[in-house]
Amino acid sequence: MVENRPWLTVMSHAVLIAGIAVIAFPLYVTFVASTLTLDQILQVPMPLVPGDRLWENYSRALTAGASGAAAAPVGRMMLNSLVMAVAIALGKIAISLIASFAIVYFRFPLRNFFFWMIFVTLMLPVEVRIIPTYKVVSDLGMLNSYVGLTLPLIASATATFLFRQFFLTIPEELAEASRIDGAGPMRFFLDVVLPLSKTSMAALFVIQFIYGWNQYLWPLLVTTDESMYTVVIGIKRMILGGDALTEWNVVMATAMLALLPPAAVVVLMQKWFVKGLVETEK
Amino acid sequence: MEKRVVFRSAWLPYALLVPQIAVTIVFFFWPAAQAFWFSFQLQDAFGISTEFAGLRNFADLLRDEHYLASFKSTAVFSLLVAASGIAISLLLATMADRVLRGALAYKTLLIWPYAVAPAVAGVLWAFLFAPSIGIVTYVIRKAGYNWDWVLQGDQAMLLVVMAATWKQISYNFLFFLAGLQSIPRSLVEAAAIDGAGPSRRFWTIVFPLLSPTTFFLLVVNIVYAFFDTFGVIDSTTQGGPAGATQILVYKVYYDGVKAGDLGGSSAQSVILMLIVIALTVAQFRFIERKVQY
Numbered sequence: 001m002v003e004n005r006p007w008l009t010v011m012s013h014a015v016l017i018a019g020i021a022v023i024a025f026p027l028y029v030t031f032v033a034s035t036l037t038l039d040q041i042l043q044v045p046m047p048l049v050p051g052d053r054l055w056e057n058y059s060r061a062l063t064a065g066a067s068g069a070a071a072a073p074v075g076r077m078m079l080n081s082l083v084m085a086v087a088i089a090l091g092k093i094a095i096s097l098i099a100s101f102a103i104v105y106f107r108f109p110l111r112n113f114f115f116w117m118i119f120v121t122l123m124l125p126v127e128v129r130i131i132p133t134y135k136v137v138s139d140l141g142m143l144n145s146y147v148g149l150t151l152p153l154i155a156s157a158t159a160t161f162l163f164r165q166f167f168l169t170i171p172e173e174l175a176e177a178s179r180i181d182g183a184g185p186m187r188f189f190l191d192v193v194l195p196l197s198k199t200s201m202a203a204l205f206v207i208q209f210i211y212g213w214n215q216y217l218w219p220l221l222v223t224t225d226e227s228m229y230t231v232v233i234g235i236k237r238m239i240l241g242g243d244a245l246t247e248w249n250v251v252m253a254t255a256m257l258a259l260l261p262p263a264a265v266v267v268l269m270q271k272w273f274v275k276g277l278v279e280t281e282k
Numbered sequence: 283m284e285k286r287v288v289f290r291s292a293w294l295p296y297a298l299l300v301p302q303i304a305v306t307i308v309f310f311f312w313p314a315a316q317a318f319w320f321s322f323q324l325q326d327a328f329g330i331s332t333e334f335a336g337l338r339n340f341a342d343l344l345r346d347e348h349y350l351a352s353f354k355s356t357a358v359f360s361l362l363v364a365a366s367g368i369a370i371s372l373l374l375a376t377m378a379d380r381v382l383r384g385a386l387a388y389k390t391l392l393i394w395p396y397a398v399a400p401a402v403a404g405v406l407w408a409f410l411f412a413p414s415i416g417i418v419t420y421v422i423r424k425a426g427y428n429w430d431w432v433l434q435g436d437q438a439m440l441l442v443v444m445a446a447t448w449k450q451i452s453y454n455f456l457f458f459l460a461g462l463q464s465i466p467r468s469l470v471e472a473a474a475i476d477g478a479g480p481s482r483r484f485w486t487i488v489f490p491l492l493s494p495t496t497f498f499l500l501v502v503n504i505v506y507a508f509f510d511t512f513g514v515i516d517s518t519t520q521g522g523p524a525g526a527t528q529i530l531v532y533k534v535y536y537d538g539v540k541a542g543d544l545g546g547s548s549a550q551s552v553i554l555m556l557i558v559i560a561l562t563v564a565q566f567r568f569i570e571r572k573v574q575y
Contacts, residue, residue: 026403026448106290127534131317232401
């Protein structure tokens with residue numbers, strides 16, 4: 001520190017603690033609500049200390065879901081979310097890795113054209129081409145399937161950029177040495193480029209896992225069958241019209257279940273997460 | 283920058299590019315082209331006959347007061363989200379940059395909201411502020427105010443702004459913290475020796491040096507508010523009451539999926555694409571400047 005100002009340090013801590021408390025408050029209330037009975041939640045104001053229904057609420061949510069028209073077990077939804085998140089993350093990494101390898105390590109006609117083609121997809125987020133994309137997926141018979149949920153989302157300009165930037169920093173001598181030793185391009189890719197890319201892949205995996213898990217609009221359109229719902233859209237379907245009709249205790253348990261996996265990934269893999277976040281925005 | 287050492291093959295690079303390019307064409311270019319094409323067509327209510335309508339969909343949109351109102355809501359919404367998100371996270375990052383003890387713990391406790399899905403964030407906040415059972419609603423009513431975002435447009439806007447900002451604070455915080463840590467200590471120390479106090483140092487040295495980060499975050503936050511907040515809106519207000527929170531992306535979805543107006547929705551898609559292109563260009567222009575800086 002530049003100078004010693006004790007009161008300023010105290011204030012910094014106070015501001016940070018207040019900020020964290022405000023930010024964590026919605027999460028705390030959600031957690032408390034997920035441990036109460038519905039009657040306890042409906043009495044205004046609801047208690048702010050956890051109740052004793054944690055086990056009942058969570059097991060109800062996982063095995064049966066909230067009662068009502070769209071009741072479906074959240075356990076199945078969590079599985080769908082997991083499949084979607086992992087497939088999108090791995091798919092994006094795989095196709096971006098080989099595409100940027102081709103763009104960096106080869107000279108061929110139309111190279112720049114392909115590069116720009118990938119680049120402009122940045123400008124076409126799914127939200128602006130909702131209906132035509134839905135039509136394409138429906139024409140291909142991919143509604144209510146894992147392929148339909150994941151394939152349209154795995155093209156990624158950001159991942160391709162990230163790997164391209166990284167490959168450009170690999171010393172030329174490595175490629176030279178491999179060529180002198182008689183290694184072909186794929187041998188070089190597998191034995192040199194891939195091991196070097198491990199950290200970039202891990203960072204990207206964390207970011208894309210969260211991206212995949214948290215998708216909302218796309219699964220909302222593509223899945224009509226309850227057994228294919230992801231947990232994020234499952235919550236929305238559990239909330240019925242009036243406040244009193246909704247089984248808030250089960251909904252809140254589901255909300256906790258929906259946010260814990262990605263939050264755990266962020267907190268436990270913090271180093272990769274920060275690296276991925278900063279690098280994908282370069 | 284280009285590689286000096288390259289491999290030669292007549293077919294391999296194309297084979298490596300096939301998966302990415304195929305997905306791009308089938309799920310990006312083809313639908314975008316269709317949106318473009320539909321935007322010039324009129325469809326009857328049953329989707330049986332279509333006719334070419336030229337620019338009529340666009341002309342109708344620009345005359346439609348709901349669409350213009352949606353533009354206004356989007357502008358208000360994205361500016362509020364960007365401004366409050368940037369202000370709060372700059373404050374937190376400046377404080378976190380000062381403290382030595384517990385820095386990692388603070389950081390960990392501030393970054394997790396990034397992982398919460400926008401739709402789930404919406405549910406959490408809607409529950410806190412629920413008109414009849416919300417705990418915050420209870421406090422507000424005790425204080426003598428009338429709170430019911432289901433009926434009051436301004437309050438609904440406030441709710442979605444809070445939920446959307448909450449989720450974005452961690453992102454802004456991490457970028458501000460990185461920006462603060464890259465400011466040379468010698469500059470700040472020199473100012474301190476010359477007798478500048480903490481607040482003077484912040485406004486004359488730190489804040490100007492952070493301006494590239496701030497501008498970058500401004501663009502990113504506006505893009506976020508435009509497109510990624512669909513889940514927040516759909517899980518809370520669903521564009522209501524009376525269209526008060528119907529941002530552009532929500533209207534594309536509502537008109538196309540719920541109201542079945544293919545031509546009008548596609549014309550809106552085309553206008554949105556133009557906005558994304560403008561924002562992306564702004565972002566890249568700025569990144570070029572950042573490299574010089």
